[in-house]
Amino acid sequence: NAGVTQTPKFRILKIGQSMTLQCTQDMNHNYMYWYRQDPGMGLKLIYYSVGAGITDKGEVPNGYNVSRSTTEDFPLRLELAAPSQTSVYFCASRVSNTEAFFGQGTRLTVV
Amino acid sequence: QKEVEQDPGPLSVPEGAIVSLNCTYSNSAFQYFMWYRQYSRKGPELLMYTYSSGNKEDGRFTAQVDKSSKYISLFIRDSQPSDSATYLCAMSADAGGTSYGKLTFGQGTILTVHP
Numbered sequence: 001n002a003g004v005t006q007t008p009k010f011r012i013l014k015i016g017q018s019m020t021l022q023c024t025q026d027m028n029h030n031y032m033y034w035y036r037q038d039p040g041m042g043l044k045l046i047y048y049s050v051g052a053g054i055t056d057k058g059e060v061p062n063g064y065n066v067s068r069s070t071t072e073d074f075p076l077r078l079e080l081a082a083p084s085q086t087s088v089y090f091c092a093s094r095v096s097n098t099e100a101f102f103g104q105g106t107r108l109t110v111v
Numbered sequence: 112q113k114e115v116e117q118d119p120g121p122l123s124v125p126e127g128a129i130v131s132l133n134c135t136y137s138n139s140a141f142q143y144f145m146w147y148r149q150y151s152r153k154g155p156e157l158l159m160y161t162y163s164s165g166n167k168e169d170g171r172f173t174a175q176v177d178k179s180s181k182y183i184s185l186f187i188r189d190s191q192p193s194d195s196a197t198y199l200c201a202m203s204a205d206a207g208g209t210s211y212g213k214l215t216f217g218q219g220t221i222l223t224v225h226p
Contacts, residue, residue: 035216040218040219043201092214099160102154102156104153104154
């Protein structure tokens with residue numbers, strides 16, 4: 001099993017550009033999450049999903065959008081990139097109350 | 112007030128020392144408690160998982176949960192240079208409840224074990 005796969009690993013965006021961070025899991029997990037991690041700030045929840053077709057905002061959703069059309073995929077969309085969105089983004093998945101599995105992260109720089 | 116507070120450190124200890132890492136939380140609905148280890152430029156990996164109050168031991172690692180004090184700890188015995196990483200506590204309420212299984216993290220503690 002590949003687990004949780006994130007693409008791309010690195011990206012540089014110009015201010016105002018848009019992009020989609022991809023996340024795929026092959027473990028048939030119902031819960032999926034997007035976090036951002038800034039230096040010394042831990043992981044902040046952006047959006048999460050409890051199953052296909054169901055998404056909800058986390059702590060820091062502004063500037064982002066998500067969709068969950070299948071169990072496996074949970075893409076994160078940045079519409080108008082801003083320097084404040086420079087961060088490392090992690091996707092995670094879990095089954096109900098069990099542990100969460102993380103991808104290796106996407107390192108995004110907005111210039 | 113943050114839901115989960117974790118002393119960010121950094122913490123520097125000699126090889127062989129006992130390390131104590133701690134988190135406090137404010138949400139009494141939290142029932143599932145985890146410790147993750149994150150090496151530089153990598154994703155977090157689960158170290159320990161506990162449900163409700165009590166202790167759990169796995170090799171050199173012991174996790175403790177005191178729900179009455181809203182306090183969790185991770186102890187590392189005989190620490191090694193390979194333990195140098197960021198340690199993140201995480202917790203969640205019942206996924207079947209209104210929280211829908213949100214997983215909330217502390218800030219992370221940077222640990223360095225020097226030879």
